[in-house]
Amino acid sequence: MNILLAIVLTGIGTYAMRAVFLLTVSTRPFPPRALKMLEYVAPAVMGALVISMLIDGSGAIQMGSPELAGLVTAALLAARTRNHILALAAAMSVFWLLRFL
């Protein structure tokens, strides 16, 4: 039930963020400082999430050379090509190769 609650709360919050300015039909421009802050959400939260997703059950970070090489491959390819499918395929291949060698 906790999971359903979390899904519904995230759904309500996401809808509210999408709706707030459409429903109020705001004509005020977005404050520049808030705009700047929003620009930093993606690098900040994605950076934190990438590391948190490598934390195992005991609280240690699982970051050996296969993980590091995979993440660097993903970052470089995504930045250069903007192609997430290519970046994912290449990063997973590097990761598998280094793991099973």
Add this chain to the structure above:
Amino acid sequence: MSNVAIAPVRRGILSSIPLFIPAIPFAFVFGVVVAEANIPAFLGWSSSPIIFGGAAQITLLTLMGEGASVAAAVTAALIVGARHLLYSATMAPRFRDQPRWFHWVGAYMLIDQVFALTVLEKDMSARDFRHYYLSAGITFWLLWMSFTALGLVVGPVIPETWQLGFATPVLFMGLLAVSIDRWQKAAAALVAMVAMALLADLPNRLGIILAALIAIAVGMFLERLRP
């Protein structure tokens, strides 16, 4: 259908399909995340119609699977989705001459791709814009519902030795990389990573929220320095 202009509808549908392709890996990673978290498939899938946002869904269910509290997981997922505030504010002028019902329905469909497709359409009549927006939104909705369902079928079948759990940080690393257009953002991302590593022991994955807030603050500070 006599009231519906065919051309904007056809354009909305046809331009959505190629734009959906980059979202496909998210649908499959979503399936793996739900399977690894031992969340029942239908419950996991319900997040597709309820949230309708891939990165927020993956974040939420990954964290719930790791045993985070509801408050921590929802907060992290909403921070991931905070860019929708910007979409809403940018799109608002285009909704001024639209009927009220469309404000409510359009908000639900204001995902990354619909925003990208419609935000530059300034010359369409209000009616054509509405039909274009709705046909793109409905196309993405149908595709996302189908592909996340497919991901949930495929996810549990993939052998554990493939270590597909690693695909989630890889995808998010890709999102991180495309968001960086100046050195201050790269620095903020590094700060977030280091802070998360240092805060890894905090319960409920609270470290994610703290690390993200620290990194945003550092980024805002660096913005004041010379470029």
